[in-house]
Amino acid sequence: MPCKGMLKACAMSLPVKFTEPGICHGFVLWIDWVMDADNAIVLSTGPDHRYWKQGVKLLAKPVAVGIQRSECTSESVSAVVEAAFNPASGELIIKHVFS
Numbered sequence: 001m002p003c004k005g006m007l008k009a010c011a012m013s014l015p016v017k018f019t020e021p022g023i024c025h026g027f028v029l030w031i032d033w034v035m036d037a038d039n040a041i042v043l044s045t046g047p048d049h050r051y052w053k054q055g056v057k058l059l060a061k062p063v064a065v066g067i068q069r070s071e072c073t074s075e076s077v078s079a080v081v082e083a084a085f086n087p088a089s090g091e092l093i094i095k096h097v098f099s
Contacts, residue, residue: 009085011083012084016080017078018066018078023062024063027057027081027096029055029094057081057094063098076098077099078098082095
């Protein structure tokens with residue numbers, strides 16, 4: 001099947017709220033690739049198929065996380081994860097900010 005169009009750049013920002021206190025070492029993500037304009041052909045890297053791999057973003061320094069904000073601790077209770085795909089280079093960039 002010939003390629004009818006170029007891949008388009010895409011980006012997404014997603015808030016993450018921690019549900020358990022502990023140490024965050026990174027983020028795991030799955031990607032759905034929509035292959036046509038009608039959203040009829042979708043390739044998913046979701047957990048429905050155990051043999052598929054997910055993306056992993058490991059942190060350079062682990063971060064203490066909690067479930068309630070407290071003045072007594074520096075634990076983060078949430079984060080924003082941003083992902084951007086550059087079709088020209090094939091690069092998937094993942095950034096994060098804790099709060």
